[in-house]
Structure formats: structure tokens, C-alpha cells
Amino acid sequence: MTNPRILAHFQESADLKMKAASVLAQPIEQAIELMFTALSNGNKILACGNGGSAADSQHFAAELVGRFERERLPLPALALTTDTSILTAVGNDYSYQEIFSKQVQAFGQAGDILLAFSTSGNSGNILAAIEVAHERDMRVVALTGKGGGKIGKILTDADVHICVPHERTARIQEVHLVSLHCICDGIDVALFGDDANE
Ligand SMILES: O=C(CO)[C@@H](O)[C@H](O)[C@H](O)[C@H](O)COP(=O)(O)O
Numbered sequence: 473m474t475n476p477r478i479l480a481h482f483q484e485s486a487d488l489k490m491k492a493a494s495v496l497a498q499p500i501e502q503a504i505e506l507m508f509t510a511l512s513n514g515n516k517i518l519a520c521g522n523g524g525s526a527a528d529s530q531h532f533a534a535e536l537v538g539r540f541e542r543e544r545l546p547l548p549a550l551a552l553t554t555d556t557s558i559l560t561a562v563g564n565d566y567s568y569q570e571i572f573s574k575q576v577q578a579f580g581q582a583g584d585i586l587l588a589f590s591t592s593g594n595s596g597n598i599l600a601a602i603e604v605a606h607e608r609d610m611r612v613v614a615l616t617g618k619g620g621g622k623i624g625k626i627l628t629d630a631d632v633h634i635c636v637p638h639e640r641t642a643r644i645q646e647v648h649l650v651s652l653h654c655i656c657d658g659i660d661v662a663l664f665g666d667d668a669n670e
């Protein structure tokens with residue numbers, strides 16, 4: 473007999489993914505187009521998030537600098553969640569709220585993309601990073617949940633909002649991850665064409 477709690481996690485995750493597929497296909501396509509255009513123009517992608525979403529930021533950067541499923545040259549993506557000296561110095565000397573926005577200020581250029589994760593849509597350091605990205609004429613791809621929170625209110629029409637229709641952080645993160653893989657796949661298809669018949 474399968475553990476009912478384990479079964480319930482898998483069932484809820486599977487049900488949400490199929491529901492989210494139809495809701496999120498369009499913003500995911502918009503994110504692919506935005507990122508492919510930016511990368512084609514010589515721009516880069518900066519990624520940030522807290523906790524599990526910090527891991528997602530690093531996961532995405534690794535798949536661009538390394539590869540997703542197809543061989544290609546490295547693509548410029550940087551997770552802002554990895555440099556412990558920057559994170560502790562800025563957190564200690566200024567505030568935790570500024571650990572990503574100061575990096576966006578330092579590294580972000582016009583035309584770059586900020587990939588911002590927040591399952592609640594309300595994390596202050598992500599809101600601050602988005603505000604600085606806008607000041608530096610960057611576009612934002614935000615992955616949220618729980619209705620999008622405050623992030624949903626500060627995004628512009630030029631940004632992309634992938635908002636998972638759920639209230640449970642773990643489930644939202646699981647859909648963020650499959651969305652990331654869709655974006656990686658879409659960038660490769662834009663570069664090399666569809667490999668469906670290969
Ligand atoms: O991964 C999990 C929960 O599954 C946690 O580590 C979670 O990422 C943390 O609580 C974050 O601080 C949540 O922040 P946010 O997603 O609301 O911006």
C-alpha cells in the first residue's frame with residue numbers, strides 16, 4: 473500500500489502541472505522570446521530568489537552556461553545567489569533587502585533580463601531587485617504564485633509574469649521548475665530549430 477501522504481504529494485503536483493500547462497503556456501512563450509532576443513543582442517540574464525528559488529536561480533544559470541539537452545556554446549546567465557561574500561557584506565552592512573538589488577545595480581545593463589523568483593510574490597529583496605532592474609532599463613521575467621503578490625503590481629507591460637495558480641509554496645516551485653525547463657528548451661529550439669523528428 474503506497475504511503476497516502478506521498479501519493480497525495482505526487483497527485484497534487486501532477487494535477488497542478490496539467491492545469492498550469494494551459495494557463496502558463498503563453499507567458500512561458502513570451503519569456504522564451506524575451507530571453508532569446510536579449511541573448512541574441514549580446515545581453516545577459518541575471519537570476520535571483522530565496523530558499524528553494526535560490527536553487528532554481530542557480531539551476532537555470534547552470535543550464536544556460538552549460539547546456540540543457542543539446543550541445544551549444546555557453547549562454548550568459550548569472551545567479552545572484554551564490555557569492556557569499558557579496559551576500560553577507562551587503563546583508564550585514566546595508567540590509568538583507570538589498571542583497572540582490574545591489575548586484576543588479578552593479579552588473580545589470582540596459583537590455584539585460586532579470587529572472588525573479590518569489591512564490592509569494594512578496595519577498596522584499598526580490599521587489600527591490602525588480603525596481604532596480606526597471607531603473608536600469610532591463611526587462612523582468614517573474615515567476616510567482618499565490619496570485620502574484622506585490623510583484624504582480626510592479627511589473628510593466630514589457631515584463632513577463634509566470635504566476636502559478638496555487639497557494640502552496642512547494643507546488644508552486646515544482647511548476648517553476650518545469651517552466652524553467654520549457655524556457656531552456658525553447659531557447660534551444662530558437663537557436664537550432666525543432667528537434668522533434670531527430
Ligand atoms: O523551498 C522552500 C519551501 O518549499 C523554502 O525554502 C522557501 O523557498 C523559502 O521559505 C523562501 O523564503 C520563500 O520566499 P518566496 O518564495 O515567498 O519569495
Ligand SMILES: [Zn+2]
Nearest residue numbers: 524641642645
Ligand atoms: Zn522547496
